[in-house]
Amino acid sequence: MMAGWLTIAKWELLRSKLKFDVKSVIMLTLSLILVIIAAYAAAQTGMSMNQKIYLAAVSQADVQPIIDTDQRFDYVVVDRFAASTYYEYGADMGIIGRNVYLGDTRKAASAGDALENTFKTYRELTLTAYNDVNNSHPVWVTVHDLERPQNFQLAGAEETADSFSRGFNATTGLPEGVDSTGAEGGSSASIRTGSSTVSPEEIAALDEMEGKTFFEKQTLSTPTNFSPPVPFTAILYAFLFIFPIYFVSQFYSTSLMDERTNKKGELVLAAPLRGRDVIIGKTVPYLLITMAIQTGITFYIIGIPSTLAGLERVVLVLAAILPVVLLFFALSFYSAILSRSFKELTFASVFLSVVISGYLFFPAMFANIHAISSISPITLIVRLIEGEEVLMNTYLFSTLPFYFVALSTYAFGTFIFREEDLFTQKSISSKIVDCFEMFLSYPYGSVFLLSIIFIPFVYMAQLMLIVMLFNLPVPYSIIAMIILSAMAEEIVKSIGIYTLFKRKIAKLSLRNAVKYSVLSGAGFFVGEKAVAVLTLAPIASSAFGSVMTMGALLLIPLVLHTTTVLVSSLVMYKKGTRYYLASVVLATLVHSIYNIVILRGLFFD
Incomplete structure (x- = not known):
């Protein structure tokens, strides 16, 4: 068995490589290099699609340094009279003294909002540049997130709601037993003012605020830039991890379908190999490639681990994404067997991918907000990346369905991995019933066991x-x-x-x-x-x-x-x-x- 599936795996890798001739490989490589060079040049030169989309007529020169900080603005310096007739020059706004005059268009309204944000940002940059954070930012607010109550309970939930209400102080809005300074160990919000000093770590965090990436959790911010937790990072994580799986699974299902349409698969079935050996051999190369890509993405987000704890986080992230990979591949495999043409395969692949992606994306948006988010393994990945602990029962709750469904799908697909189902024009429903017939025909097959498998x-x-x-x-x-x-x-x-x-x-x-x-x-x-x-x-x-x-x-x-x-x-x-x-x-x-x-x-x- 071992030698059989290894032979198939080597052949699959070689055959997949031969789908691209030397000329195609060279062109793809050159295209990739050009894309990398263009992206690097754009990053270095600050190129953006939003450059100079708003035009302002300015009557005083001291406004120029402020507008220069925002690449969205272009401006012309004119006298007060010309600025008051800015619309004649095609400008979106006129800035005269302390007043801003906007046009009647939607673009002008957007320009006004953008200018307001630009002034706020410039003010913060100016205050921060004094290198005296304690005086330039005299009020500091420490925020501690409160756990959201689960408000859709069974009958008798009123007791839960009452206990939740009793747990908060009506005056401060904080949990009972927690004062405004956050002295108690529970969730709280505290305000530090006056002569309180800021630690060097907090000063450094404020200085680096502009360099934050999507993957860094916001720990310190000025009031203007402060924003509550949003599900954007969870969606971004889901996209980064799921897109490569979808991409590779397309190659996987296409390889299987290609052998069915050109009848080369008949030679494989004629070989002295069991069906499961062939399936394992065809799956392992794509599985290893996908997990290698997932490892690279994990290293990119978390960083290459230098400690045992960091290595454990990487392993746990990969353990959370593995069942997702298996389910995508299992559904791609089963779709390739059931479909009678590439058109049917495309429809089935897209439909199943959208359904599973929704299953993964939507619950992850409630990460750290609601227990319902634990349905998605992406939620586990988000928590692990943010340094939180994931319990074993939560891992089982999120991943066991993926493991069981993937293995069962592969098993049923193996039943009909035979000539009379692969190389005939049977209907999809007929092939599905063939799976159950094969199972029930075995000595150990029964409706009792089939019901358990379907759970x-x-x-x-x-x-x-x-x-x-x-x-x-x-x-x-x-x-x-x-x-x-x-x-x-x-x-x-x-x-x-x-x-x-x-x-x-x-x-x-x-x-x-x-x-x-x-x-x-x-x-x-x-x-x-x-x-x-x-x-x-x-x-x-x-x-x-x-x-x-x-x-x-x-x-x-x-x-x-x-x-x-x-x-x-x-x-x-x-x-x-x-x-x-x-x-x-x-x-x-x-x-x-x-x-x-x-x-x-x-x-x-």
């Missing part, structure tokens, strides 16, 4: 629903969550039974309908409880978490899962498998009614 898929689908429904008003978002979650569960519980009856692996009889319903419902129940114990602690107290962990009553959920899948089975028994979708809708309705009754405290006081 991570339902889990990720429900987490994605949380991302999509999070900003809706709570009653409506919970109702939508209940219905859509129930539909996802009913599909995965009944798809195995549908396959058994559709492919005639089992006889379509009342006895089999009841037997397989019990097995499928029991399997889903066991898997659901295992996932709840392992991963749902971070959001278990929220309303969304309660929908996902429905069933603290143990036996009642077991009866529910068995009953609802039995509804689907009985409909197929009576009407045939062609009514499968109708059976799922009916089972979803029953399941949703049960969940709404259990969670009625969320809707009724």
